[in-house]
Amino acid sequence: MKTLDADSHSAGQSHRYHSWLRCIEGCAGSYSLDSMVYRCPSCGGLLEVAHDLEALRQRSPAAWMKLFDDRYKRTTWPYGSGVWGKKEWVAPEVDDDCVVSLDEGGTNLFWAERYGKKLGLDDLWVKMCGNSHTGSFKDLGMTVLVSVVNQMIRQGTRPIRAVVCASSGDTSASLAAYCAVAGIPAVVLLPRGKISTAQMVQPLANGATVLAVDTDFDGCMALVQRLAEEPGIYLANSMNPLRLEGQKTISIEIVQQFDWEVPDWVVIPGGNLGNVSALGAGFLMMQELGLISRLPRIAVAQAAAANPFYLSFLHGFRDGLQPVVAGPTQASAIRIGNPVSYPRAVRTIQRFNGVVEQATEDELAQAAARADLAGLFTDPHTGVALAVLEKLVANRTIVPGQRVIVISTANGLKFPEFKIRYHEGTLPDVRPLLVNRPVELPPDYDAVRKAVFR
Numbered sequence: 482m483k484t485l486d487a488d489s490h491s492a493g494q495s496h497r498y499h500s501w502l503r504c505i506e507g508c509a510g511s512y513s514l515d516s517m518v519y520r521c522p523s524c525g526g527l528l529e530v531a532h533d534l535e536a537l538r539q540r541s542p543a544a545w546m547k548l549f550d551d552r553y554k555r556t557t558w559p560y561g562s563g564v565w566g567k568k569e570w571v572a573p574e575v576d577d578d579c580v581v582s583l584d585e586g587g588t589n590l591f592w593a594e595r596y597g598k599k600l601g602l603d604d605l606w607v608k609m610c611g612n613s614h615t616g617s618f619k620d621l622g623m624t625v626l627v628s629v630v631n632q633m634i635r636q637g638t639r640p641i642r643a644v645v646c647a648s649s650g651d652t653s654a655s656l657a658a659y660c661a662v663a664g665i666p667a668v669v670l671l672p673r674g675k676i677s678t679a680q681m682v683q684p685l686a687n688g689a690t691v692l693a694v695d696t697d698f699d700g701c702m703a704l705v706q707r708l709a710e711e712p713g714i715y716l717a718n719s720m721n722p723l724r725l726e727g728q729k730t731i732s733i734e735i736v737q738q739f740d741w742e743v744p745d746w747v748v749i750p751g752g753n754l755g756n757v758s759a760l761g762a763g764f765l766m767m768q769e770l771g772l773i774s775r776l777p778r779i780a781v782a783q784a785a786a787a788n789p790f791y792l793s794f795l796h797g798f799r800d801g802l803q804p805v806v807a808g809p810t811q812a813s814a815i816r817i818g819n820p821v822s823y824p825r826a827v828r829t830i831q832r833f834n835g836v837v838e839q840a841t842e843d844e845l846a847q848a849a850a851r852a853d854l855a856g857l858f859t860d861p862h863t864g865v866a867l868a869v870l871e872k873l874v875a876n877r878t879i880v881p882g883q884r885v886i887v888i889s890t891a892n893g894l895k896f897p898e899f900k901i902r903y904h905e906g907t908l909p910d911v912r913p914l915l916v917n918r919p920v921e922l923p924p925d926y927d928a929v930r931k932a933v934f935r
């Protein structure tokens with residue numbers, strides 16, 4: 482790929498930045514970002530994006546912070562995006578005019594004041610990653626992946642016939658939208674009948690080829706990994722480290738939103754475990770480049786119905802990953818029994834003195850309802866994270882006075898069945914405590930008045 486002079490936008494300095502793929506297990510060998518390899522050819526391990534940190538260190542921490550702040554939500558293409566504003570740290574070799582961006586990132590931090598007070602926390606924040614083009618944080622990574630593919634197609638370096646992914650719902654929505662913007666064919670494999678209607682409709686509307694396969698997410702993932710070996714097929718799952726590079730900006734953006742202060746805890750729901758690894762990578766890169774001097778602790782939240790990472794954590798990760806068959810859960814996007822990014826996530830938990838906790842269907846639904854009463858509109862995955870937060874406060878792992886960030890991964894509007902059925906009292910395994918129902922009335926003033934003053 483062509484090397485972009487990444488400073489062309491800013492101060493007229495002329496460092497050149499460079500990134501490449503390498504094995505996370507430390508095998509020799511490096512591959513360009515546009516090589517269509519997804520596993521280490523020597524050991525079969527996962528790949529990660531590495532950056533030329535020496536070149537990045539030529540700019541001082543204060544200068545990076547200023548550059549990122551100057552670009553944040555501004556108008557110079559594509560740097561107003563929360564992801565592309567950190568382009569030198571993400572994918573420096575993508576040409577600006579190959580970038581496929583929908584202004585991802587830049588989402589608000591919701592101060593959960595009333596909800597936090599009930600838990601004894603006065604510094605609790607929810608990072609609203611679902612306030613995004615397709616309604617989930619998946620957009621942060623997809624913009625990078627589709628931009629790299631777009632560059633390959635435009636420069637004719639690789640023959641790409643289609644980009645494919647297996648999805649528990651949100652990945653396919655994101656892939657389909659970004660590909661539709663760029664005019665690139667997308668194929669998505671979904672577990673038939675196991676995702677929300679809204680999630681199913683998104684890739685259909687964007688013109689992707691939608692394969693509803695009679696299996697679960699793990700079954701789709703296995704099929705897609707074989708498909709990716711066919712000529713001209715590019716793999717878009719988070720096994721592909723390009724996505725994690727974009728998602729990594731979550732942590733940079735959170736710290737930036739606190740004027741470069743590091744929180745004490747980040748709580749994040751985990752399924753395939755790419756996002757927690759990305760979260761960790763962002764903090765580590767800020768530390769390596771001197772923007773921050775300490776790390777937060779990280780808590781991964783799993784649904785009890787799909788908890789292989791939790792079980793492995795209970796055994797100190799000694800027995801490795803024992804895949805499970807993931808059962809039904811409202812948190813359908815994390816219904817994953819055999820998480821691909823497990824090895825990355827173990828490292829993140831170890832490095833960040835992290836914990837893994839789980840939440841039942843009842844716990845996730847009640848936590849979501851409690852948070853909703855304080856102004857949120859919580860999707861079930863964020864419900865899992867909030868339920869886990871409540872448990873960690875109850876057992877004093879998280880204590881009053883600490884600044885805590887909960888990553889909200891999706892927009893509640895994508896999961897209307899979850900909301901409706903909670904307030905109807907028809908969610909399986911949930912005894913709803915906070916039901917609120919419409920008061921049905923005749924068009925009669927006295928009846929209305931009575932209802933208002935009751």
Ligand SMILES: *Cc1c(COP(=O)(O)O)cnc(C)c1O
Nearest residue numbers: 651752753754755756862890891
């Ligand atoms: C993808 C997704 C997750 C899980 O992220 P992983 O990287 O698979 O751990 C959590 N919540 C939502 C809403 C998602 O779409």
Ligand SMILES: [Zn+2]
Nearest residue numbers: 504508521524
């Ligand atoms: Zn290797």
